[in-house]
Amino acid sequence: MTALVEGEVRIRLLGGFRVSVGSRDIPDGEWRLRKAKAVVKLLALAPGHRLQREQVLDYLWPGLDPDAAGGQLRKVVHEARLVLDPSLSALDRYLISGEQLRLDPESTWVDVEAFEAAAMRARRTGDPAAYAAAIRLYDGDLLPEDRYEDWAITREESLRSDFLALLVEQARLLEARANFDGAVSALKRVIAADPVHEEAGVALMRVHALAGRRHEAMQEHERLRAALDRELGIEPDPATERLFEQIRSGLSSEPELASELLEQVGGLRLVSGDFQGAIAAFVAAIARLRGSSANHRSARLHRKAAQAHLMMQDAAAAESHLRAAEGLLAGRKDEAEKARIMEARANWLWSVGRYDEAQSAAEASLAAAEVHGTGEDVAAVQETLAIICHMRGAWRPGLQAEIERLGDVGDEDPRLGRIFEFHCCIGEYHLYGDGLCETVEDYARGTLALAIDRGARHAQAFAWCLLGESLLLQGRWDEAAGCLERSTELYAELDARSGALPWQRLAELAVMRGDSIAAATYLRHGMAIAVVSPLARHAWGRLYATAALDALERRDPAEAVRVVRSAAATTARYGECPTCTALLYPMAAEAFAALGDRAGATVFAQAAERVGRSFQSSAWTAMAESARGSLALTDADAGGARERFLSAARLYERAHQPFWSARCRLQAALAGAGCPADRHLLDDSAIAFEQLGALRALAAARRATSERQGTE
Incomplete structure (x- = not known):
């Protein structure tokens, strides 16, 4: 307080x-x-x-x-x-x-405002203490004396749902750090408020089992089963029943059961981007191991801990776990796990700049995984090879060589969807990178021709999308629409868990044209795919950025802020890719600034600046500049805001993105004092919007011109 x-x-x-x-x-x-x-x-x-x-x-x-x-x-x-x-x-x-x-x-x-701001801070930091601070601010449900008023009902439901979600997220963080009593306390608060909250019930079963309270875990299963039957007339989810059977069958081997459950917790934290929690869970799992399988399982856990350290860019800590994993499997016949450790070693090698060795290790890992591993193993090595090629500046020829080789595999291979989803992330870097974006169109056309020639339809879906993205950013919208639609068609035929990106880009195009109804339809398609995508963290940030842009273009900053808060909640579950989420940051800063919320605008202006520093390019720097322009408006610094927006407009122009350049010129004019230079900015932005077919933005520019003329 x-x-x-x-x-x-x-x-x-x-x-x-x-x-x-x-x-x-x-x-x-x-x-x-x-x-x-x-x-x-x-x-x-x-x-x-x-x-x-x-x-x-x-x-x-x-x-x-x-x-x-x-x-x-x-x-x-x-x-x-x-x-x-x-x-x-x-x-x-x-x-x-x-x-x-x-x-x-x-x-x-x-x-309420303090709670929502604290919840967003907690989700962005992943800090258990920040979660505790946010949860303390929730002193009960919203206005119980007005619970049946129309203006209170929806907001009460939203706040209550967010509070329960925060408790579940806090419990996940505490569970991974072996604070089982704290996790139990948080989960029991959820269940007291919502007895059929299955996610909380499942987590409580697992935490009790980890704490050695197997009887309580089984009791929670019975309570949950009875509550679901009584309140909803349904049975628990199959995953709930699998966990119950795992706990029940592990009664005679408590250390091994605890180790297995902690490994699952670590995996969940790894997916959500909580790398510290993942490391804590994996290390705790190693400490619990007993019996003849200890060496094999310890090697696997050390390898996973190394991967989490690498995600935190801590190569030294990762190296100690890798050495332990390699030593534990020396002389043992577990070729699949050895291939996985070799893939982790390849990641370590590129992280310390030893690219040639990384390439050799990844290729050896791929050869072993194709013989001894699973489809997921092969896909993971392919991602590593893509990163190594990217770091060496050879992603484009590397991808085409991969298409040549994978053309013989056939599109029924389930790994292909994941592989090309990851290539979409690297493609984002090329679309926004100086010296790269100018050639993406030609590269996408060449890749498409190769993919068609090889009969590689996953590669075709990827190439159609990349081509559509390039045309979209260049302002060639009619051409872009056809490419993106073809990409969605191919993805729909191939893999229900892939292809969120072309739907998101179609939504972005609809927003730019001023068609919010079409944008909402496209976003629903993309979000449905993101829910089941193995690379969801690359999709959600883009989808929410587009939804926030639409709300801002409709002059509804409150809705844009709601979208941003939803994005923070999704990040807590799926994690976040900084480059794929980059556009969300200036949109969020603009939304909070429009409501006069300087603290909220600051959070996202700083996030945009971090991306701009980490991935230097005109486009990402433009995003940071526009976010700073929005922040300046909250300080009533009209001149500073105008200069920031103009800087962003020039940077977007350099990046060959006419819509965003025109939008920033319009923002600069609106921030200005109505001088002749501002009137020129309004005219320039209106001309650009008219040429693009951005009808809603054109109307906004003309409205601003009319209002300025009316005051002169």
Whole structure:
């Protein structure tokens, strides 16, 4: 809880309505008019703590004549002002009225807003302490006294769902770090609120088993089964039953069971991007091992711990685990695991800059995996080879050589979908990289021709998408649409778990053209695929960035912020790829800035700058500059914002992205003071939008021009 600030209004809505001003708590009896409280509640919940006068009238007096409703509103606003500040000389100090009603943002603190901001910080950092801080802010469900009011119902459900999700996420972090009692406490809070929350029930079973409380684990299974039958008339998910059987059959071998479960936990944390938690789980699993299989299983766990350290770019720690894994399997006949360790060694070698050795190790690993491993093993080595080729500046010829070789495999091989999903991520680097983006179109056409010649349809789907992306960014939208649609058709025929990216790009194109209905349809297709994709962390950031862009183009920053918060929750589950998520950051900064939320805008402006520093190129630097422009607006620094947006426009132009360049010119003009140079920026952006066919953006530019002319 933050310290009290003299004169600050603190409004609590979670667990019931309470208000304090500085050190003065306002008793409930001081609110003589119920709707005076309602006005404060509505404004406290509203984005930016402001609502149009007509919105308030519709909420509180929906059936009343407008003049009569307006009289009632003036009465309750006067009452609310007196309660907040009885001093007649400062009646509008906290509640300001006009065409809009708003709470003064400089002196207002709201627990819902603080909870949502803390939840987003927790999800972005993955820090258990940050989760605990966010959870403490949830003091109960939203406004229980108003739970049946239309304006409260949806928000109450959303906040409650987010709170329970935070508890589950916190439990996952604690479980991986062997804080089993803390995890149990969090999960029991979820189950107390929602007895049929199967994810929490399954996690509680596992945590009890890890803590050696097998009887409690089996009791939780019976409780969950009974609750699901009683409340929903369904049986537990097959995965729940598999875990139950695993726990039941492992009763006589507790250390081995605990080690196996900890390995599963580590795998889950690895997928979600919690590499510290994954390492902790794998190391704890090693410590639990007993019996004849200890060497084999320890080698596997050391290899997984090394992979987690490599994801954190800690080559020294990874090396110690790799040496341990290699030593444990020396002289043993487990060729599949040896191939996996060799693949991890290849990753270590490229991470320390030994690219030739990395290439040799990866090729040896691939040869062994193809004979002794699984399809997933082969796909993992292919990803490693792709990274090595990329690091050596040879991704393009390497991919074409791969298509030549894989053309003989046949498109029924399930690994191909995953392999080409990963190539889409590397393709993103080429689409946005200086000195690379200019040649992507020709490369995509050549790759497509090769893939068609070899009959490699997964490669064709990839190449159609890459070509469509290049044309989209160049502003050749009609051509782009045909390529992207062909890519979706091929992916649909080949693999239900691949192909989110062309759907996302079609949605992006629809947003740019101003067609939100089509964009929503495309996004639903892409999100359905992302749910089951083995490389979901590459898809979700792009999908949510597009949804946020659409909300901003519709002039609905509150919806864009909701999208950004959903993206943070998804990141906590699936992890995040910085390059694939890059566009979300400036969109998020713009959305928070539009609502006057400097703290939120700062978080994402800093994230955009990190990407710009890590992957230097005109396009990614442009994203960072535009995010900084949005942040400057929250400081009322119109001149600084204008310069940042103009810088972004020039960088986007250098990157051959006309839509984004024009959009930043429009933002620069809107931030400016209406000088002749700004009018030129409006004209330039309007011309560009008209040439592109960006009808909604064109209307926005013309509207701004008309408004400027009307004030001159």
